[in-house]
Amino acid sequence: MLTPADDRFEAGLRASLPAAAFRPLEPRYLEEPRGLSRAGDALLIAPATTSEAATAIRAAQSARVPVVPYGGGTGLVGGQIGVDLPRPLVITLERMTVVRATYPAENTLVVEAGAILAHVQQAAHDIDRLFPLSLASEGSARIGGLLSTNAGGVNVLRYGTTRDLVLGVEAVLPDGSVLNGLKRLRKDNTGYDLRHLLIGAEGTLGLITAAALRLMPRPAQQGAAFFVVPDPDAALRLLDLAQRRVGPGLDAFELISGQGLQFQRDTMPDLRHPFADLPDWAVLIDLGLPAGATPETVLEELFAEAHEAGLVCDGVIAQSGAQRDAFWEVRERIPEANRRVGSISSHDISLPLSAVPDFLRHAGSVLGRAGDLRINAFGHLGDGNLHYNVFPAPGRVRADYADRVAEIKRTVFDIVREFDGSFSAEHGIGRLKVGELEHYGDPTKLAAMRAIKSALDPAGIMNPGAVLRGT
Amino acid sequence: MLTPADDRFEAGLRASLPAAAFRPLEPRYLEEPRGLSRAGDALLIAPATTSEAATAIRAAQSARVPVVPYGGGTGLVGGQIGVDLPRPLVITLERMTVVRATYPAENTLVVEAGAILAHVQQAAHDIDRLFPLSLASEGSARIGGLLSTNAGGVNVLRYGTTRDLVLGVEAVLPDGSVLNGLKRLRKDNTGYDLRHLLIGAEGTLGLITAAALRLMPRPAQQGAAFFVVPDPDAALRLLDLAQRRVGPGLDAFELISGQGLQFQRDTMPDLRHPFADLPDWAVLIDLGLPAGATPETVLEELFAEAHEAGLVCDGVIAQSGAQRDAFWEVRERIPEANRRVGSISSHDISLPLSAVPDFLRHAGSVLGRAGDLRINAFGHLGDGNLHYNVFPAPGRVRADYADRVAEIKRTVFDIVREFDGSFSAEHGIGRLKVGELEHYGDPTKLAAMRAIKSALDPAGIMNPGAVLRGT
Structure with missing residues (x-):
């Protein structure tokens, strides 16, 4: 049974920590960054040392007060916002930056x-x-x-x-x-x-x-290229070729869809694309090589071999650091364009690498049946990690689909499961995906997780409600 | 309270598993490979499937019979030998090899x-x-x-x-x-x-x-070189240089001591060394490079730059795969020579990389005081992992030192702790290092480990006595 960080608890903590550890409670500590959830109140402290943090957690343990750790607040699954808790102790690490x-x-x-x-x-x-x-x-x-x-x-x-x-x-x-x-x-x-x-x-x-x-x-030489590929199958074969040719110098291999580029063209006309005609699929390849190697040459040779094998149909190789930065700007502003369009549902999924093309075909066909959705699938193809985001048809907005969000999410995750993938590749569980973990997670894994949680935190004070449902 | 795998338990298991899962108990399942410990008896099974293994463990759980997993039997810390247990169920995986x-x-x-x-x-x-x-x-x-x-x-x-x-x-x-x-x-x-x-x-x-x-x-090109270095400080600076020049193509960077080479010369005169005069210290460098690179050239350039910086005084670069194999044979037969000489005490330690030279100086000086010990320190310098083995003076044998083994071990590990190192880099704890873990381990870590063990295995049936002392 958790109890709130009440006046008495706060007084006790003030007696054992320096005054500087107490900070005014700003809204960011209570609000999910996209406004998806909001906590009512909290006691905020900013310890300056590990010892101060330990003092606070000992006090919370002894009083059964929930503790919510707070980092930069950039998490995308609500793990940093202690909703539905008795007034928690929020511990921000912002004074421990050395x-x-x-x-x-x-x-x-x-x-x-x-x-x-x-x-x-x-x-x-x-x-x-x-x-x-x-x-x-x-x-x-x-x-x-x-x-x-x-x-x-x-x-x-x-x-x-x-x-x-x-x-x-x-x-x-x-x-x-x-x-x-x-x-x-x-x-x-x-x-x-x-x-x-x-x-x-x-x-x-x-x-x-x-x-x-x-x-x-630090790699002595860096380079980047956009290669246009006919389809995700070719992208995957190109990845294999690149790994064999470049070895460990392959820093990144990002898949970009024509839909994502179109969203950019629609919502940020200032952004320059390296292609006149938007391709259906492209990959951004980034290299970091030791001294002596020339990334442009490596990329040219890779392109030549890939072209011969029918894996690429067009390509542009960065000729300067500025051009490499410009390529990366295209990649990194995809989420911004997505926000401007307004997704119905976003999915941070991962798949066994070789399953990616079939997944894209199958999911696209299932979701495409209704004929009123657009899909932007992009991301870290080298890791089998896709940001698979579903958008309204042209002329419509996300609010029109409010009653279909749950169904779309479930459809995507069900297909991910069919392909032995994960419904959370890099964002985690937080508080927003606890239900998915319960539904899609291995029951044996969940039981072991609960046993470990109970063993190390029997009172359940640490970030309750995140990852595992509070008891 | 654990109970032995008695006739009744065995009968139950025979009723639920195929006959082929039961194997004659050979001595290797009971004897530590170097003869350091011996278990009295066991019930041996070799499941053919995960489901059969699960059936056996459920039965053991229900009867509170200790379970000892057995792999290849090559562990060096006795984890695979269930000594001091009520007759355990030994599960060998030798039929699950697909x-x-x-x-x-x-x-x-x-x-x-x-x-x-x-x-x-x-x-x-x-x-x-x-x-x-x-x-x-x-x-x-x-x-x-x-x-x-x-x-x-x-x-x-x-x-x-x-x-x-x-x-x-x-x-x-x-x-x-x-x-x-x-x-x-x-x-x-x-x-x-x-x-x-x-x-x-x-x-x-x-x-x-x-x-x-x-x-x-697979790396398209492989290469290797022995470089003679004046001392371990130079070896460390050479490692840094190699990492910057070769990048991720650096597969291995092994430190070899003159003492180890001398032991080989003394006990295996057939083995050919790439040096006429044995150096005090040498490193074996191994490269794996993508297509297009030439390992010999990379190693020559590395040698030239290192020589100019005073980091190497001699060197030989393998000119063929056979020569590379011969270099590795020297490295891999060091333990064999050690066994022929007979160490008093061997230590699989790791250190923060930059502490390695100071550790070697300090430990050598402390152990050298008595004047009757020889030290062979060799191993994976790139990982900060040394096999630090202590030997008798010439003309004496390990048995002469029987009463000093504990003191020597403690001396080495105390110095390792001073330098923030680990008393078990790659061999683990098993049953032979449980005391060291209790003595040198972080008490908070040990308490958390015990809590996790109790949570997942409350009856303590899984490999009892390994890592954590049985309760």
Whole structure:
């Protein structure tokens, strides 16, 4: 039974934490960024140290007050907004932003969980290294939230998801004890991997307060190209060819649909596309190569071989860094155009790579039957991760489809399941997909998750209602 | 309270499993491969399917019979030998060896847990792919054991440890339920990552029965070189240089000590070294490059730049595949020479990369004080993983040091702790290092591990005594 963070609780916390830890409660801590949900009230604290965070969680544990961790607030599944809870204690990490140490010779950096991703990228850059995690919200997303949601982004193909970039974590567990897991080791087989359990647990098993992150050598040369492909099958074969020709230098392989480009043309006429005629399908290929290689040449040779094999029909290779940036701008502004059009339902799905073309055909045919939907399927094809978004027919708006949202969502996810895919590739469960997890998740997995949650957080104070339904 | 697999239990199991699942109990199921421990007796079964394994574990759960999973039997920490238990049920996976499916376009393969690593490597090779896990025991180690111990090996620098090569697992949990986690997805953020919890849990949280494994494109070109370095500091700077110059094509970077080469010269005079005079320190560098690159040229340029920077004093670059194999033979026969000399104590340790040279100096000076020890420190420098083995002075044997083994071990591990390292880099805890885990492990981590173990296996039937002391 959870209890609210009432005056008495707050008074106790004020007696044990410095005054600076208490912050005015701004609306962003209570509102889902797209307005999808809203919490009533909260007690907000911003600890400056792991020890202060542990003090707060011990107090919450002892009083059975729900705790909602808050990172950059950019999550897309409502995990950061404590709706339907007795007045929670919201812990924002915004005062824990220090890069504690950098180790260039180790390709490692230790940082507090409140650091913003762009600052961590910069800290790596400052020692001539790369922290490869990169996503649209990197200017505001914080490391703790990125770890807690195991964020993806555009470089997963080469460098993996967030969990692959983490050597160790420091965290406050639900009982207020501090897990000292900040090891900078590439190998450490000493018991269960709690790091990987906390990563992706969305704050339900503890509060991540710091992390030891893997850095990479910075590629000496970068390059990019848009290749027009006849269909997703060809895109997949092109991916295979690129992996064999370029090896690990393939940083990203993004699928772009003609529908997405058309939405851009409709809603942002200032944006320049590298094609006069919009193709049905294109891929954006990005390379990062060591010194000595020339990305333009590699891409030209790839194009020639792919063209001979009938996998590409047109293409343009960036001839400068500015042109590469322009290519990426097209890719990164797809979501913006989507918002301007207004989707009925968006789906962050993943599929076994070889199932992607069949999925697209089958889902398109099922959803297309009614004849009044448009689909923009785009995303990280290299990872089998599609953002599969469904839009109104021209001239109509999302509100016209309000009564069909649930059915459309269910249709898409049912087909995803048929193809052994996942209904949440990189965004997580949060509070918005708890029902989907219960419906589509493996019952054995869910039972084990509940057992682990009860074992580590028997009172259920950590981010209740996220991932698992509160009890 | 655990109970033995007695006649009644066996009769029950025989009634519910095919006769072929019962195998004669050979000594290897009871004896630690180096003779370090021995179990008294066991009931052995070899299920042919996941369902048969689940039936057996349900029966064991219901009767509170301890279960000991058995893979290839090559573990080095006694995890596979159920000593000091009421007569356990040993489950060998040797009849579950099928590659269930290969997906070349996805770089994925699904295999049963009893498959031998070399066969999995071959299955990948047959579809022109690479399964990069590679270690000395690959001819007998089985996938289930490799996953359960999160095995390391020689290619971790480039491809990560075993856990980095696993997309999904199927496992029988301690209650006999089957976790259907065989997803072939690169991204799947739907709840706690049970895959990573089972990997490295050494059979204490369930029995892994199958896995979806990541494959890689096969490097088009391979090459290797031995470079002589003045000291480990130079080796570390050379590693950094190699990573920047070669990028991700650096497959392995192994440190070899003059002492190790001397042991080979003393005990295996047939083995040819690429140097006339044995160096104090050398590194074996291995490259895997995409088409178009020439490893010999890359290595020559690396040598030239390293020589100019004073990082290398001599070197030899393999001019053929046979020569590359010969270089690797020197590396891979170091343990054999060690065995012939007879170590007093061996330590599979890891360190933050930049701490390796200081560790070697400090540990060497502390252990060297008595003047009657020889040290062979070698291993996967690229991963900060050293095999730090202590030997008798010339003319003496390990038995002369029997009363000092504990002190030497403690001295090494204490220094490892001072340098924020790990006392078990790639071998795991098993039954031989439970005391070290209790002594050197983070108490918060241990408490969380015990809570998770109790939650998933309240009766404690799965591999009791491994990793965590039985209760």
